[in-house]
Amino acid sequence: MTPISLNEASLEELIVAQMVALGGNPGWVEGDPKTFSSAYCLDLPDLRAFIHETQPSLIDALDLDGDSPTTHKFLARLQGEITKQGVVACLRDGITHGPHQVDLYFPTPAAQNPKAAKLFAANRLKITRQVHYSSSEAGKSLDLIALVNGLPVATFELKNHITNQTVEDAVKQYKTDRDPREPIFAFGRCMAHFAVDDHNVRFSPKLAGTASWFLPFDQGNNGGAGNPVNPQGVMTDYLWKRVLEARSLANIIENYASIVRTKDAKTGTKTASAIFPRYHQLDVVRKLLADVEAHGAGTRYLIQHSAGSGKSNSIAWLAHQLTGVEHDGVRAFDSVIVVTDRVILDDQIRDTIKGFTQVGSTVQHADSSKDLRDAIEAGKKIIITTVQKFPYIVRDLAGAQREKNFAIIIDEAHSSQGGKVSAALAQALSKDGLDDGVEDVEDALNRLMESKKMLPNASYFAFTATPKNKTLETFGHAYMVDGIVKHRPFHSYTMRQAIEEKFILDVLANFIPVDTYYKLVKTIEDDPEFDANRASKKLRSYVEGQKHAIRQKAEVMVDHFHAQVYQPRKIGGQARAMIVTSTIQRAIDYFEAVNAYLAETKRPYKAIVAFSDFTDVSGNKITEAQYNGFPGSAIAARIQEDPYRILICADKFQTGYDEPLLHTMYVDKPLSGVKAVQTLSRLNRSHPQKHDCAVLDFANDTDTIQLSFQDYYETTVLAAETDPNKLNDLAADIMKSAVFAQEHIDLFVERYLADAPINELHPLLDTAVAEYVEAMDEDEQVAFKGSAKAFVRTYGFLSAILPYSNVWWEKLSIYLGFLVPKLPSPQGEDLSAGVLESIDLDSFRVEKRTAMKIALADGNAEIDPVPDTGSGGRPDLDLERLSEILASFNALFGNISWQDEERIRQRVTEEVPARVAEDPTYKTAMGNNDKANAKVAMVDALGKVMLDLVKDETQLFKEYADNADFKKWLEDAVFRATYRSAA
Secondary structure (H helix, E strand, O other), X not given: OOOOOOOHHHHHHHHHHHHHHOOOOOOEEEOOHHHEEOXXXXXXXXXXXHHHHHOOHHHHHXXXXXXXXXXXXXXXXXXXXXXXXXXXXXXXXOEEEOOEEEOOOOOOOOOOOHHHHHHHHOOOEEEEEEEEOOOOOOOOEEEEEEEEOOEEEEEEEEXXXXXXXXXXXXXXXXXXXXOOOOHHHOOOOOOEEEEEOOOOEEEEOOOEOEOOOOEEOOOOEOOEOOOOOOOOOOOOOHHHHHHOOHHHHHHHHHHOOEEEEEEOOOOOOEEEEEEOOOHHHHHXXXXXXXXXXXXXXXXXXXXXXXXXXXXXXXXXXXXHHHOOOEEOOEEOOOEEEEEEOOOHHHHHHHHHHHOOOOHHHOXXXXXXXXXXXXXXXXXXOEEEEEOOOHHHHOOOOOHHHHHOOEEEEEEOHHHHOOHHHHHHHHHHHOOOOOOOOOOOHHHHHHHHHHHHOOOOOEEXXXXXXXXXXXXXXXXXXXXXXXXXXXXXXXXXXXXXXXXXXXXXXXXXXXXXXXXXXXXXEEOOOOXXXXXXXXXXXHHHHHHHOXXXXXXXXXXXXXXXXXXXXXXXXXXXXXXXXXEEEOOHHHHHHHHHHHHHHHHHOOOOOEEEEEOOOEEOOOOOEEOOHXXXXXXXXXXXXXXXXXXXXXXXXXOOOOOOOOOOOEEEEEXXXXXXXXXXXXXXXHHOOOOOOOOOOEEEEOOOOHHHHHHHHHOXXXXXXXXXXXXXXXXXXHHHHHHHOOOOOHHHHHHHHHHXXXXXXHHHHHHHHHHHHHHHHHHOOXXXXXXXXXXXXXXXXXXXXHHHHOOOOOHHHHHHHHHHHHHHHHOOOOOOOOXXXXXXXXXXXXXXXXXXXXXXXOOOOOOOEEEOOOOOOOOOOOOOOOEEEHHHHHHHHHHHOOOOOOOOHHHHHHHHXXXXXXXXXXXXXXXXXXXXXXHHHHHHHHHHHHHHHHHHOOOOOHHHHHHHHHOHHHHHHHHHHHHHHHOOOOO
């Protein structure tokens, strides 16, 4: 028996056979490569047959059955329009030629429209093997071309692992052996060019020789890159069986693929980019639309897509198609409202949708309540607003709008879905709303509670890369595991998959910790006692804020940028860097230090500083423009232009900033959790010439960064729902304190709902404030205020999602919402006061450590529900002599003389605490919440760890055994680093 061929040609045969076998009306047929005209880049017999069937009157007018000058004029006109508009626009809109409108494609029919269905079925789909596409090099051919009505829409280069060739070889073939000047490879001529093997798919919407950028088009596999094993056939057959199936392809032509044209407002330069969806984008939009079609309005969806994964286009495609989706034969939504904290998204959505329809009749930005009301009444289908303005522009919507259904798309849901935004949104768009003329307090409370709940007349589509617990519980899909209700995203495209696919860069792959070493000395003869914890923080802030320290770090940053980023011409010589600072003043200090050093060293670039405007102590308004010489609104554009290369930030640009030219980040700000992921992820954006990125961190340890990213490396799951009884427990604790009585709450709420003047409200609060100040000690004040804050925060969240209402909770929430801001924070005596006046900086140095890759573990992460505790309490005082504090501080930052300082520091600050923390006896002691016993267990555990190190670290063990001061410092340092109360 002859063995089955497993070469490249066999994959061609398989694809063609399976596409033809899909059937359908229309369905794919195999084309004849001989009928393809390389001169006009089309299959003329197929185009002729399509027009013959659908527009027979044009056959004679265009002389399509002949070979006359009339024929060639039309074909030249067609080729020119495709070159100018792109094949997708020409398929959707047709072309004009003289007095004739020539339709080149008929779209998917609306339900029960026989004429449209007949025209759609007349579309001709061909898949043709070994097409000789070149007029100048007749021997060159493409493995496959997909054509719609004779016009090519996609090309394919195929490879096979069994012949030791992969998708990378197909990509290389496109880059090096396919001349982008050939008509079929020209910009916009095809929707996409696919590199395919039996394991993977990649595509490029635009060929540019060796600069071509191929993107992954895989499904993903167990949270990572690639495709799952396909028991029914080739792992990549989803491409031709599902994505290129006739109706799926029609959907892509009609709603996804496009050429987006933009104009630079400053220079007037026009640019065009070809857009084609990646697999995860196509998948999420289609699954969301299918769910809406099945269930209608009133459902919540959470989409966890990695930063840099193309959420803007996903949102644009979703918004456009939500305007037309139907449920039970009726349009599901009257309007789609996009809420974002990125103003730039407005333009991105407009530009993307412009290719599908007349944007003026579809999209409007709302900057005021009048804008929003006018847009809805005018029938605008997509309305975009920013999260900052949303609560204000919707509060006075007319009642008539509440009879409509809305789709609400929330961009970066972790930051957008605060309690006030949720409440304002709900009250504005709910069917019932808050009306004037309420009869009594009970009626008003009931209406207020209902207006806060997630709207039954709206569906929510929340996009984020880093969902918090509130976000997961509000928008996530609920499911049961062992009797526990958990929540997970409706759809996810993980950070792990995006990194493995090389769609985004791994920002932790080149992480360089930078250590700073200080020595402080006493400047007084006395040796007073201070609170060691507070004093240490003040000392750290003091040192970090010294001009000398900032200058040294600025020099390290600039020298690194010049030698490792600028000189090697990273990103083709276009690389930029960002310096992340903790305060506006620190950003300004860095700006001055960096620019001064750049000038001194005659470096050919400059820095820009970014911060929010503020007023100084003298009442003068301070703006970015005063330092940069141009408005703050121009920063994003200016940093792309020379000579500007370094962007220095204080909070601004650390989230939602999409700049592929950012290569290196210098971090001098404590970061953790979502903030760490958001900030460092500014570097992960891909660029055809960007192959790596780097982080130099002056302020954070690697463990903190690792833990921050781990929660969002794959799909994030909420471990359990928030227990509503937390509100009962908190309310009981609050009322037990007797700061106010029930009648105070009732009277305040009654007056508040009746719009009583403030002079009638304040006394009801001031009485409670006086009781809080006079009758409570500091610990009681801390506990009360923490519980009050926790109640307001937790109720604000739960009130939107619980299926029932509670009048008592609502009343208490209203009352506490006004009371908490009036409660003074317990001050206590600052036992670190004066420490800065007693010291001076003796020495300071900065030292880069070896670059490392911070590895993350595979697997979904579970995060805990919303905590029910207050926002903190008073730390235990730890009084030490100034000399001891300085000794501890200096020792902690590396000024003890060791034979191998680097190694010892790593042992003492990382390895020893980590090993001590794993001691079972110590763990049990921590769980019992007895700090004194835990300290005893920690000392025993530390002794065992140090004994284990005696052979490898003789000097370290000797210091521990013989030096009482060092032993005490080490015990205290390890205990502070490892002790965790179970409370």
